[in-house]
Amino acid sequence: MAWNLPHGAVRNHDQEIMLKAFEIAGYSEEDIKKKFGALYHAFEFGAPPHAGAAPGIDRIIMLLAGEDSIREVIAFPKNKKARDVMMNAPSQVFPKQLEEVHIKLNLDE
Amino acid sequence: MKNQYRTHTCGELNIGNKGEEVVLSGFVQTIRNLGKMIFLDLRDENGITQIVINEDVNLADKIKDLTKECTITVHGTVVERSSKNEKMATGEIEVVANDLTVLGKCKAVLPFEINSENQNVREDLRLEYRFLDLRNEKIHQNIKLRSKILKDFRKEMDALGFTEIQTPILANSSPEGARDFLVPSRLHPGEFYALPQAPQQFKQLLMVAGFEKYYQIAPCFRDEDPRADRSPGEFYQLDFEMSFATQEDVFAVIETIIPKVFKANSHWKVDEGPFLRIPYKEAMEKYGTDKPDLRNPLVICDLSDIFEETEFKAFQNKTVKAIAVENAEEKPRKFFDAMSEYAVQELDAKGLAWVKVDSEMNLNGGISKFIDDERKAKIFECMKVSPNSAIFFVADEKNKATKIAGDVRIKLGKEFDLLEKNVYRFCFIVDFPMYELSDEGTIDFNHNPFSMPQGGMEALENKDPLEIYAYQYDLVGNGLELASRSRSKS
Numbered sequence: 001m002a003w004n005l006p007h008g009a010v011r012n013h014d015q016e017i018m019l020k021a022f023e024i025a026g027y028s029e030e031d032i033k034k035k036f037g038a039l040y041h042a043f044e045f046g047a048p049p050h051a052g053a054a055p056g057i058d059r060i061i062m063l064l065a066g067e068d069s070i071r072e073v074i075a076f077p078k079n080k081k082a083r084d085v086m087m088n089a090p091s092q093v094f095p096k097q098l099e100e101v102h103i104k105l106n107l108d109e
Numbered sequence: 110m111k112n113q114y115r116t117h118t119c120g121e122l123n124i125g126n127k128g129e130e131v132v133l134s135g136f137v138q139t140i141r142n143l144g145k146m147i148f149l150d151l152r153d154e155n156g157i158t159q160i161v162i163n164e165d166v167n168l169a170d171k172i173k174d175l176t177k178e179c180t181i182t183v184h185g186t187v188v189e190r191s192s193k194n195e196k197m198a199t200g201e202i203e204v205v206a207n208d209l210t211v212l213g214k215c216k217a218v219l220p221f222e223i224n225s226e227n228q229n230v231r232e233d234l235r236l237e238y239r240f241l242d243l244r245n246e247k248i249h250q251n252i253k254l255r256s257k258i259l260k261d262f263r264k265e266m267d268a269l270g271f272t273e274i275q276t277p278i279l280a281n282s283s284p285e286g287a288r289d290f291l292v293p294s295r296l297h298p299g300e301f302y303a304l305p306q307a308p309q310q311f312k313q314l315l316m317v318a319g320f321e322k323y324y325q326i327a328p329c330f331r332d333e334d335p336r337a338d339r340s341p342g343e344f345y346q347l348d349f350e351m352s353f354a355t356q357e358d359v360f361a362v363i364e365t366i367i368p369k370v371f372k373a374n375s376h377w378k379v380d381e382g383p384f385l386r387i388p389y390k391e392a393m394e395k396y397g398t399d400k401p402d403l404r405n406p407l408v409i410c411d412l413s414d415i416f417e418e419t420e421f422k423a424f425q426n427k428t429v430k431a432i433a434v435e436n437a438e439e440k441p442r443k444f445f446d447a448m449s450e451y452a453v454q455e456l457d458a459k460g461l462a463w464v465k466v467d468s469e470m471n472l473n474g475g476i477s478k479f480i481d482d483e484r485k486a487k488i489f490e491c492m493k494v495s496p497n498s499a500i501f502f503v504a505d506e507k508n509k510a511t512k513i514a515g516d517v518r519i520k521l522g523k524e525f526d527l528l529e530k531n532v533y534r535f536c537f538i539v540d541f542p543m544y545e546l547s548d549e550g551t552i553d554f555n556h557n558p559f560s561m562p563q564g565g566m567e568a569l570e571n572k573d574p575l576e577i578y579a580y581q582y583d584l585v586g587n588g589l590e591l592a593s594r595s596r597s598k599s
Contacts, residue, residue, distance in 0.1 A: 009560040010356050010580035011313055020569040021562055025544060025554050035283070039310045039559075042317040050316040051359045052350030054307065055367070055584055055591045057326060060347075061258055063533065063586055064374045065251045070344075071232070073251050076239055082334075082341035085237045101293035 008053030015043045114182055114212075120156020124201045126187045131204060133158055134182045134212065136244065137175060138224060147172065151183060151204075152224075154249070159194075159203040160185065171209050178223060178244070180213040254374060259326060261373050262347055265366040271322040271349060276311035278304060278328065287331040290342070304330035312350040313559070324349035356580050360384070360537060363584055371533050378532040384584075385536040392538050397430070397515020399541075402588025403534035405522035407432050409514045410492035412502070421479035423460060427504040430514035433492055434521050437499035438465045444524075445475065448501065451520060458513045462502040466494055476502070519588075535586045543579040556581055 012018045018040070022032055032040050061073040071077040078084055098105065114134040122131065135153035149160040160183050162168055175181070185204040194200030220237075221230040223244045235242040243249055263273070282289045282303035289303040305311075307329045315323045327348040335341035351358060364382025371379040385403065392399050395408050412431045416424040445463050452461035463475040470489070472480055480488070494500065501521065503514045522528055543562045545555040552574050560579035562568050568577050584591045 048352040054346040057345040102298040
């Protein structure tokens with residue numbers, strides 16, 4: 001399953017229609033429950049019809065500032081390689097920190 | 110704010126303050142040592158004031174190590190300047206110092222000049238020293254503008270009766286969107302939180318919870334590859350959701366807040382609502398993109414039918430898209446060659462065919478020999494063609510032809526300087542298909558699986574899935590997709 005996340009939309013708040021919509025795309029009720037359990041379950045309790053959107057703030061500021069690069073409207077942006085070269089992120093952590101969160105690294109040499 | 114550091118800001122003194130004893134603090138922007146006197150430009154967030162240090166004032170010790178970008182406090186007297194600077198708000202006066210204290214010494218060598226004319230600093234160096242970079246006026250003002258815009262959005266959402274609600278940053282993984290940023294759990298070995306790609310499910314659950322109008326300025330996190338118009342990793346959206354509401358109700362909110370916030374923060378002309386609603390299919394046909402820049406007047410026309418039985422090999426069995434541009438007939442051959450070169454190199458087109466249209470509406474050059482009178486008449490019937498113009502043709506498989514024509518439209522808009530100036534043009538793209546064919550030929554969701562299909566159950570049961578539209582929409586401003594972020598699939 002790979003979809004894009006939120007667009008502005010009127011949401012499907014009706015379980016029956018949702019089941020059918022997923023069925024057409026080849027997904028079972030089990031698939032929905034596994035992926036979106038909370039939401040699907042909540043729709044059993046009288047969900048109101050609803051709709052929304054999510055205008056991107058960074059792009060709006062870019063437009064208003066007349067900038068072509070989004071980094072010009074963010075105080076502390078990551079660079080083009082997704083690094084924070086000022087704070088040094090991402091960075092390595094102490095072995096103890098990894099231990100605490102039960103993680104072993106498996107890096108290619 | 111008056112305290113030991115300042116009685117005034119560096120931006121507010123004028124001739125009316127002449128003779129006053131003042132205290133100013135700020136950064137030393139420039140130092141000009143003329144021997145008998147030293148001039149400093151003292152900068153704070155509000156402006157710049159010129160400071161004069163006369164030789165006879167005994168400040169030599171204090172200023173001997175003074176360098177640019179130190180922070181200092183100056184006590185002094187406001188005097189009228191002999192040579193005024195009309196470009197500066199404080200240009201009629203200067204402050205003659207009688208005391209000066211260095212507050213924060215700039216000991217290190219500056220990696221780049223602050224507020225210098227030369228803005229050609231390597232971006233990574235700017236980012237490494239962002240705390241200095243942000244002293245630069247231009248970007249400093251961008252960040253202030255950002256603050257103002259956020260405030261304005263909150264004000265407008267508040268006025269419309271929305272409730273600001275924060276949703277978790279440590280959320281659950283939902284790998285069906287983009288790639289998640291994972292946060293390992295210490296307390297629950299082997300389990301992970303994920304940073305939210307958007308508060309999508311939370312906001313829908315808030316609707317179930319009976320909050321009828323929710324919003325927040327929501328941080329969103331996606332582990333995707335960086336692009337010019339994206340901040341890698343994290344970004345913010347004005348996330349809102351309404352109960353008992355239709356698509357038009359959502360549009361009404363956007364059409365209220367967007368023009369207000371844009372007008373409050375720009376002198377440009379701003380489209381008033383209602384914004385143009387363009388069905389996705391029409392957008393792809395006319396503009397070759399679902400993010401059309403409506404400042405560009407060029408429109409794409411599909412001429413596939415006209416060239417169906419053409420003897421011109423490149424057009425045979427292809428989707429043919431055409432764009433007519435006025436005042437193009439005079440362009441030299443090398444311009445047309447450069448356009449073709451651009452299409453082939455940058456857009457992966459097989460070529461870019463063209464014809465010139467002269468003042469008598471005769472076709473010349475390019476592929477004119479393949480366009481007989483009958484086809485010519487049909488073309489003129491199908492699209493608006495003016496005398497002294499040119500028509501560009503893209504021929505390819507349908508999706509590719511659409512995309513290439515869309516990019517050629519943008520390029521021609523730039524080359525001929527056709528974009529409307531100083532204006533924000535908005536539109537909604539509506540009627541996105543609910544489903545699409547995957548590469549494997551199966552039916553999959555086109556975008557958000559939680560959108561309501563138009564026609565509801567009836568449509569799902571009776572229509573060809575590929576013919577079903579969703580109640581799904583994007584806001585596009587000057588060619589930038591605003592109301593949603595990513596269309597690309599991971």
